Amino acid sequence: MGGPQQIREAFDIAKNFLTPVLDREEIHKTQGKSLLQILSQTPGEGDRAGDDVARPIVINEALDILTDIHRSFVSPEDKYDSLQSRGEVEDSPSEDAKRRRMLHALLDLISLEGIYPSLSSGVGIPLQQRVISVLPAGVIAKQAQTVPSSVPHDDPLLRRIIDVLVDVLFDPKPSLQPIIRGRILSDIISGTSDLAFNPNTVASSHKKTYQQTLSRIIDDTPTTVLLPTLSAFLQSDTAQWFKSTISSQISQVPLRLGGVVQTIMFIASQFSPSLGQEAQDQSNGPRLTVQAIMQISRLLSSVPSDFDPTVYFETIAPQLLALIDGDDPDLRKTASYVVGNGILGKRAYGAPGTVGHSIFVEPIFNALAANLDAKSRRWISRFTDIEGSMPDPPESDPTTNVLVDGATVDLALNRLRCLTLQHPNPGLVKRIVYPILLPLWGLACFSQEEGLASFHERVLPLLQTYFGISVGAQPLKKLVDNLLWDGGATWTYITDSNAGIALQKRSEKTNEHSNLVRLIDSLQARAELFVSLIGSDPSSEERTGDIFLYVSQNWLVQPQGSAVPRNTLSGGPVGESDNIIQKLVSAKVAEKLLENFKEALTRRPLRVLELIKQVIDGELHRFSAQERSMQGKVNSKVSLSSLANIVETKDKDNEESGNDSFESVSTAFSLMSTLLASADFSPTAEIEPLLGSLKKDLDQLIPFLPSTLSKPATTSSMLLEIHLAGADETAIKAVPAHVQDLDMHRQALANLNSDLPPVQAEGLSLISKLIMTSSPVLDVGSTLALLLSVITDASKTAGNEEYSYLGAIKIVGTLASRHPRTVIKTLVEEYADRREQRALDERLRIGESLLRTVQELGDALVGETAKILGEAMVAVAGRRGNKQHAQQIRKKQLAKEKREQERAQRKENESAMPEGWSISSGVAKAASELDLTELHSDEESPEQSEYATNVVAAWAAGASADDAPDDLRIRASAISILGSAINVNILGLGPAILSSAVELALATITLEREPESAILRRASIVLVLDILKALEAARETRANQDIGFGFSLLDDSTSSFGTPYGSSMQGQATIGNIPAMLRTLRFVENSEEDGLARGNLRALIESLEAWSEKSLMWGIGAHDDQDAFNPQFGLGDRIAGLRVDPMAGENTGRPRIEEIE
Structure with a gap:
């Protein structure tokens, strides 16, 4: 067993079996018969009684032959490992190739005539999508027309096939397993799934067996082979249970x-x-x-x-x-x-x-x-x-105080950056960053203080991104309260030996005073960093007012009771200096805010005035309390000595608190004078009551103030009186009704200027909200220009750019649904690019946006909007585009590439000779020819190589027939956009544009015969198919009523000399002449070299023929939804085929009488 002789005998049997379908001479003897009929007949006998009777016999014989071949290869000794090594002693490579071809034919026979006819409906890959067998031309395997069935058509045969194939696959000894898997793996999976998971079959023990078999087949198949195989099942119309089974395996x-x-x-x-788009090499x-x-x-x-x-x-x-x-x-x-x-x-x-x-x-x-x-x-x-x-x-390491080493901190930071900065997801940024806001703040401050610039540059974008998506005032207040934060209660930051940052336990021996001094020294830098984070918020003006009011309250307003200490040293006890530190931090932040956002605070005076009022109210409350206290002491019955002691103690306390309050009042008066004296300040209806209340409180406070404060207080009071008097004379300026929309728009513009994807996504989201609410603050032209700049901007990185421009394209579609004419006109002008200001990629992206806009418009694509779009797409798709500048650039680029290619070719042809040696030109020429012959011996032919080279070169150069043609890809894109518009609303485009589209498509198919123009011919064919499909859909939606235009069925070739397609002869209601089109398409089909275009042409011809038949049925009153109809075979107003009018001699109506003055 396993010897070469047994192998030859097994293949001889296979050869004898397959000769009737592999030998060309034998094929001619049995023309017109199916595979099963050819293989089942014997000499001297007629054909067997049909394929159903022959199928089990032929397939079982093929399975027996396959089993014999497998057994001939299986040997107890691991002496032979593969089909090739079996015959390396006695069999030539050509013999080995013949055997492989026979195996492929045998497996294809089992699959096409065994597995496919046995499967239940909706299982497996459609036969036309499968890799067709090695059977020669003339023997065609067609999927049998069977009655749809939810169970296998031939369950016993399917079991027999799967059992035999699985036995071979699962055999531990190597033989035919690679060939079987490579040829019919998808068919084996289909059959096994049908036997294992079909819910319509009777449950049995066999199902469990086949489920285990399928699981093992899947497990033994490499992932690189399994994924394409399984995904092919989902690309066709399959049964629901089969799709669920395959989806489960893919998941x-x-x-x-x-x-x-x-x-x-x-x-x-x-x-x-x-x-x-250029391929990236990342x-x-x-x-x-x-x-x-x-x-x-x-x-x-x-x-x-x-x-x-x-x-x-x-x-x-x-x-x-x-x-x-x-x-x-x-x-x-x-x-x-x-x-x-x-x-x-x-x-x-x-x-x-x-x-x-x-x-x-x-x-x-x-x-x-x-x-x-x-x-x-x-x-x-x-x-x-x-x-x-x-x-x-x-x-x-328990021996050290390090809780988290520097490498782990670095890894965590990198993962956090990857999750938040790699793609636009504002919601995720908010969820992930806020819980660790203080640790990130501490890392940013510590790395800045220690001079770790690279680490600081990695942490800062996280905080900038977080505050750049408008998270509100609460996180900023959290940072203000913990501005001096340097770690948790039990740990702090240290630098490690690798210039990283580690987290270690707080030492109890740490000098709190020195630590406090170090933190106070860093207050200036921390305050500046905090203010920069406020600036990264697009709503910085509003946030600045909120935070300024918050820190000023902590600094200036005297607490009525005990306040919660803030900005204390982590882990330390609350001491008497906590209130001082809190005021110091608040004062420093307020100072930085005034330095950086003075104009913003002036434009939002309400917050500042509310703060000043709180300070003044606090002072009034304090003075009133002192007055009541003194009055009570005078009235009480106490001794003079006790009164003296009490007064002495209270006076000391009042002196200390008075000094603090006077500083606060002085600062408040300075702020109020600066604000009221500003030229930009003007009271609104919201501010006027607050000014009146301030004037009243200030007049009550002035008598209690010392001389040093009474003068600025009086000045402030006078300024308040002036503004109140002016407000009485003139009407108070009302707050604009759309201030919120203006703020949102300003925030969106700031977000779009950011380099961070989440911030850009937030900006696009805000623009979309304004469009959806039809906000009056939006100017359609400027908004569209902004979105186009995002779509065509190539300055950002490739990944972030894709996220941004795809989002912008979606918003352009939304904007078009509100303002269709303006958006379409602008996009069409930018897409046509008549002044040649845009690059190819930019125009293609605008084309994507135009396509999305057309899809968004739907039935709104009518009138002038549809006319602008249709005429522009026909013009761009035609051959008359004059792009001189683009043509010059293409020619220069082509010449440069040609020079580089020639230079590289000369280098390759140069022989490696010692210095001073040379070689004769004749020998060099012969050597180069020899090299070229060897180079192409095992690859594509020189003709194929030259064809592919010409296509690539012509794509770069454009169509050579024109002086300065537009890029072929733009023209193909325009045809696709026009086809999409036709599918969306063919009635809105009208017959004029449709007639131009048909003429454009037919002219392109007929005249543009260059290899590089294949994409144009394909797109043109699909365009005509789209017109047919849209016409039929329009008739169905209108209950088969006439839509006012369509194709002509009359053959006017004898008189239509000037119009090859007959469209102009039939009037405006006719968009094309089907007989003329069919003559043209049939002629072009015979000379079409592009395989895909030729296949599409065949589909188009069949569709036009089917349309002619449907039109005749519509003409006699037949409809698809009618079970019975009454044909109308009247002659009508003309006789088909004759140019006579049988009704010409009859009066069709009464004479019309007109009154003429």
């Missing part, structure tokens, strides 16, 4: 070793970049577009139905973390999007306490807050194996 692929990376690479390969493998990343996120964040979410995410988390911790920027961006949007974006997995939060977020929190436990240490380790193995968690 389990990430659970494999390296399954996450393989899934990412596979999905990325399915999403090709947009036309005109990572190996296919380019990861935004659409691919979103699809990857949906797949990886979907837990299989029969899996526990905790088990699933703990299995794929090491692979995702390895990508986040890795060096590849594309894979890191993808993994961060999966975690941030896919997992943490779902409440079931990303909320606190859930599995996603505990794996991806809590370890970061605990690492930056010195609260690491065993579970957090497991996930905060650095993952390096993309296969998914768990690294050893770092062990803490």
Whole structure:
């Protein structure tokens, strides 16, 4: 067993069996018969009684032959390992190729005539999408027309086939397994799934067996092979239970070793970049577009139905973390999007306490807050194996005071940056940053104080991004209250030996006084850093007023009772200096706010006036209390000595508190005088009552003030009187009704100017809100120009740019739904680019926006808007585009590439000769020819290589027939946009534009025959198909009533000399002549060299023929939704085929009498 002789005998049997369908001479003898009829007949006998009778016989014989070949290869000794090594002693390579071809034919026969006819309806890949067999031309395998069935058509035969194939696949001894898997793996999966999971079959013990078989087939198949195979099932119209089975298997692929990376690479390969975009070299493998990343996120964040979410995410988390911790920027961006949007974006997995939060977020929190436990240490380790193995968690050294080493802090910071800065997700930024706001603030301040510039530059963007998405005043107040924060109650920051930052325990021996002095010294820098964070908030004016009022209250307003001390040293007892530190911090922040935001505070005076009123009210309250106290003491019956002692003690206290309050009042008077004397200040209806109350309180306070304060108080009172008097004479200026919208618009513009993706996303969201509410503050033209600048801006990085421009395209569509004519006209002008100011990529992106706009408009695409769009797309798609500048650039680029190619070719042809040696030209020429012959011996032919080279070169140069043509990709894009508009609302475009579109398409198909123009011909064919489809849909929506225009069925070729397609002969209601079109298309089909275009042409011809038949049925009154109809076979006003009018001689109406003056 297993010898070469047995192998030859087995293949001889296979050869004899397959000769009738592999030998051309034998094929001619049995033309017109099916495979089963050819293979089942014997000499001297007629055909067997039909395919159903022949199928089990032929397939069983093929299975027996396959089993014999397998057994001939299986040997007890591991002497032969493969099909090639079996015949390396006696069999030539050509013999080995013949055997492989016979195996492929045998497997195709089993699949096409055995598995496919036996499957239930809706299972497997459609036969036309499968890799067709090696059967020669003339023998065509067609899927049998069977009655739809929810159960296998031939259950016994299907079991027999699967059992035999599975026995071979699961045999531990190597033989035909690679060939079977490579040829019919998808068919085996289809058949096994039908036997294992079909809910319509009777439950039996066999189902469990086939379920285990399918599981083993899936497990034994490499991921790189499994994903394309399984995804092919979902691209066709399959049964629901089969689709669920396949989807469940696909969702389990990430659970494999390296399954996450393989899934990412596979999905990325399915999403090709947009036309005109250059390939990026940031990572190996296919380019990861935004659409691919979103699809990857949906797949990886979907837990299989029969899996526990905790088990699933703990299995794929090491692979995702390895990508986040890795060096590849594309894979890191993808993994961060999966975690941030896919997992943490779902409440079931990303909320606190859930599995996603505990794996991806809590370890970061605990690492930056010195609260690491065993579970957090497991996930905060650095993952390096993309296969998914768990690294050893770092062990803490109990002999040191270090709670979290510098490497762990650095890792946590990198992961936090990856989750928040890699993609736009403002909600995630708010959820992740706020719980660790103080640790991040401490890291930013400590790194700045220690001169760790690189570390500081990594922390600061996190805080800027957080405050840049308008989180409100509460986080800012939290920082003000903890401006001197340098760690938790039990830990603080230190620098390590690697210029990093570690977290260590607080030492009890630390001198609190020296620590306080160090923090006070850093107050200036911390206050400046805090003010810069306020500036990063697009609503900085409003936030500045809130924070200024808050810190000024802490600084100036005297507390009525005991206040909660703030800005104390962490871990230290509350001392008498706490109130002093609090006032010092508040005063410093208020000073910095006045320095940086003085104009903003002037534009929002209400906050400042409220603060001043609180100070004045506090002083009035204090003086009133003192007066009441003194009056009570005078009236009480006490001794003179006791009174003297009391007065002496109270006077000391009052003197100390009075000095503090006088400083506050002096500052308040200075602020009020500055504000009221400002030229920009004018009282509003909201401020006027507050000014009157201030004037009244101030007049009551002036008698109690010392001489040093009475003068500024009097000045302030006079200024208040002047403004109140002016307000009485003139009407108070009302607050604009749309101040909030103006603030939102200003904030959106500031957000869009940011380089951070989450901030940009917030800006686009605000613009969208203003559009949805039809806010009057929006100018359509300027808003559209702003969005176009975002769409066409290429200054940002590729990843962030995609996120931004896709969001902007969506908003342009929303804006168009409110102002269709303005938006369409502007987009069309920018897209046509008649002044040649935009690059190719920019125009293609504007084309994407135009396509989205057309889809958003829908039925609103009518009238002048539709006319502008249709005429512009026809003009851009035509051959008359004059782009002199673009043509010159293309020619220069082409010449440069040609020179570089010639230079490289000369280098390759130069022989490596010693210095001073030379070689004759004849020998060099012969050597070069020899090299070229050897180079192309095993690859494509020279003709094929030249064809491909010409296509690429012509794409860069444009159509050579024109003097300065537009780019082919733009023209193809314009045709696609026009087709989309036709699908959206064909009635709105009207017959004039449709007639131009038909003429454009037919002219392109007929005249543009260059290889590089294949994309134009394909798009033109699809355009005519879109017109047919839209016409039919329009008739259906109008209950088969006439829509006013359509195709002509009359053959006017004899008189239509000037119009090859007959459109102008039939009047405005006719957009094309089908007989003329069919003649043209049939002629072009015979000479079409592009395979895809030729296939589309065949589909178009068949569609036009079907349209002609439908039109005839409509003409006699037949409708698809009628069970019975009354045909109308009247002659009408003309006789078909004759140019006579039978009604010409009859009077069709009474004479019309007109009165003429």
